[in-house]
Amino acid sequence: MILEQLPINWQNKCQEHGFTTSSPIQEVVFSPITNQKNVVGISPTGSGKTLAYLWPSLLKVKPKAGLQLIVFTSSQELGIQVAEVARDWGKDLQLTVQSLIGGANIKRQIERLKEKPEVIVGTPGRILELIKQKKLKIHSADHLILDEADQLLQKGTVEFISEILRQVSNTAQFSFFSATAEVALPAIQKIVGTDFELHDVTKITQTNDQVTHYFLQYPKRQVVDALRRMSHIKEFQAFVFFNQLTELGITEEKLLYHQVPVASLASDQTKELRKLALSKFKKQELKELLTTDLASRGLDLAAIPYVINVEVPMTKESYIHRAGRIGRMGATGTVITIVQDQTIKDLKKLTRDLEFPLKEIFLYEGQFSTTPKEKSTFSKEKKEISQKSTKTNKNRLSQTEEINLKKEPKKKSKNKQKNQKNKGARKKVKA
Structure with a gap:
C-alpha cells in the first residue's frame, strides 16, 4: 500500500485526515509518476485524484531549485482548491506553492513570484499572460499536470495550453487526469504521442454506490x-x-x-x-x-x-x-x-x-x-375523506331521486292527456 511508502510526517498527516487506506487511482499512478512516465489517469469524481497526482509529484520536487511542477486547472475555484491542498502537503517538504488564478490581483501574483516557487497551480489564461509579460519563465518545469484534462483540451482552452507547452523542454513529463479523460485521448496524443500509460480504474472504484x-x-x-x-x-x-x-x-x-x-x-x-x-x-x-x-x-x-x-x-x-x-x-x-x-x-x-x-x-x-x-399515505387519507363525502352525496342524491320519481308519473300523465287531445284535434282538422 502506498501510504506506507510516504514520508513519516505525511503518514501522520494521513492519520489526522482519517486516511486509513489509499484509493485505486492513488495506488496505480504512484509508481509510474515517480518513475517519470507520462500518465493518463481516469477515475470517478470524488475518488481522490488530486492526491493521486500530488503525492508522487511533490516528492520529486527539490526545495530551492526553482520551478519544477505546474498544475493546470480548468477553473479558478478548482485552482484555489488544488493550491490549498498542494500547500498543505508541500509545507512538510519545505516547498513553496504559488497560485496563478485568473481574476486575482496580477500585481500581487507577480510580487510573489519573486519567492521563486517550486510549484505553480493555475489557470492557463493567467499563466500564459504572465509568460507573455516576461514575468514567468517555465522552461525549468519538468512535470506538467492537467487536472480535468478533457475540459482543458477543449477548443478555446487548448490553444492556451499549446502555446504554453512551446516554452517547456521536450523531455518534460506529463500527467492527465479526469473522470472522463478518455474523450481527450486524441488531444493528449498530439502532445505526447503514444508515449503514455493509461490507467482507468472506473470499474474497480466504488465511490458513487450511495x-x-x-x-x-x-x-x-x-x-x-x-x-x-x-x-x-x-x-x-x-x-x-x-x-x-x-x-x-x-x-x-x-x-x-x-x-x-x-x-x-x-x-x-x-x-x-x-x-x-x-x-x-x-x-x-x-x-x-x-x-x-x-x-x-x-x-x-x-x-x-x-x-x-x-x-x-x-x-x-x-x-x-x-x-x-x-x-x-x-x-x-x-x-x-x-x-x-x-x-x-x-x-x-x-x-x-x-x-x-x-x-x-x-x-x-x-x-x-x-x-x-394517489398512492401515498397522505392521499389515502384524502381518498377516504373523499369517499365518505361521495357516499353522503350519493345518499342525498338517492333521496332526491326518490321524491322526483314519485312526482314523475303525474307529469307524464298530464303530458299524455295533452298529447292525446292534440292528436284528436289534428285529426279533426284533417277531416
Missing part, C-alpha cells in the same frame, strides 16, 4: 416553483445546474424575490462574488447554489446532499461531473433531473450507458417521494 439518480416530471414554466418548494424540505441543500447562463440569472432573481436563500456561481462574476457564494454555501447559509458546468469540475464540498439539474445536461460527461459534486469518497447523495414529456427521452438516452438505475421521484406535501401522489 448516490441515487431520479427524474422529476414538472412543467418547465413552474421550475422556479419547484426549486422554491425544494428549499423548504428539511435538511435540503443543493447544487442547482443550468445549461444556459441567462436562465440561471432569471431564476436567481425570482427565487430571491420569494426570499429563498440562494446565490449563483457564474463565469460573468468577479472572483470576490464567487468566493463569497462558495463560502456561504459551505457554511450552509444558502439552500441552493445556482451554477453552470463551471462548478461541475473538481469542487470538493463535503456533505452536500443534492444535485438538481433544472434540465437535461447537454452531454454525458456533463452529467457525470455534475453528479460528482456529491457522493464523494462513498458519501450518500441524490441527483434529480427535472424533465418534461418531450425531454425525458433525452435523459434516458443520455444515461443509457451509465451504470445506475434511473427512477422517477415526486414532489408534494413538502417532501420528495418515490410513490405517486
